[in-house]
């Protein structure tokens with residue numbers, strides 16, 4: 001969907017969306033395509049790239065807040081579709097921080113020796129969850145999936161440090177009120193959009209700039225590095241102004257920052273693996289490069305990871 005499509009849908013303009021968010025287009029999954037369908041494609045691509053066979057996967061961790069069903073977890077649905085009977089699958093409901101949370105858990109499993117090969121996927125079909133009458137949110141979101149295979153590597157490489165933090169006091173800044181056990185969806189009753197994404201954008205913006213910056217600094221310092229050691233910065237793609245503010249704080253030139261929000265919008269837990277994959281396929285990552293990923297989402301929950309490629 002382009003900004004022109006939204007001009008026909010709500011009272012907005014290409015000019016407002018571009019200058020306030022940096023978004024030009026987003027991808028919307030076709031009718032009938034589910035979150036698990038998108039995840040399966042991403043997982044297969046990741047396994048092909050990693051040269052990893054189905055029977056080697058021991059765990060599957062999915063970051064999503066838009067699962068196919070309330071029960072079971074999306075990981076179990078993906079597991080069935082991919083044929084991974086030997087693996088354990090479970091979901092993380094960490095909104096836009098889903099992939100970084102999954103990566104952090106996978107790192108702990110691999111380092112402890114519990115599992116050797118783990119699929120981590122960030123996937124969202126946000127279009128099924130977006131109120132297309134609310135101009136303040138509908139222009140922001142898109143659908144996507146991104147996955148990685150996490151496995152042991154040589155000492156001193158791979159996932160060097162991770163950081164996760166949440167603060168439930170911020171729940172009203174980004175949430176969906178109706179549809180859980182507190183306020184169940186009542187058929188025939190107008191939920192007035194409260195079953196979709198509800199957001200206080202300007203308050204969220206301030207917390208995002210502050211905490212994403214802090215999270216980036218934390219993993220860089222924990223690894224004993226400085227921002228000048230970082231070859232590539234991969235932030236969650238929520239708003240190009242947030243991304244630029246973080247780059248400024250880290251004194252990082254924008255040429256080192258991966259951003260594709262213009263083409264995908266905010267794809268929640270998929271945004272970081274999507275950007276990582278694009279940067280990798282474009283040849284922007286060399287062996288030995290230090291990469292910082294920073295995520296931030298509804299909860300609020302935020303976090304970061306520092307990798308040596």
Ligand SMILES: CC(C)(COP(=O)(O)OP(=O)(O)OC[C@H]1O[C@@H](n2cnc3c(N)ncnc32)[C@H](O)[C@@H]1OP(=O)(O)O)[C@@H](O)C(=O)NCCC(=O)NCCS
Nearest residue numbers: 012016020096135136139201202204205208238239296297
């Ligand atoms: C959502 C966001 C783009 C809005 O930008 P903003 O500059 O904060 O804009 P505001 O919400 O203050 O609204 C400014 C005005 O634009 C209007 N507006 C909102 N959406 C609009 C749209 N799509 N088109 C035109 N005008 C719009 C508002 O109604 C408001 O009008 P008013 O001043 O007459 O009341 C921005 O706040 C943001 O990106 N927030 C952070 C999101 C985030 O961090 N997400 C991370 C977790 S996923």
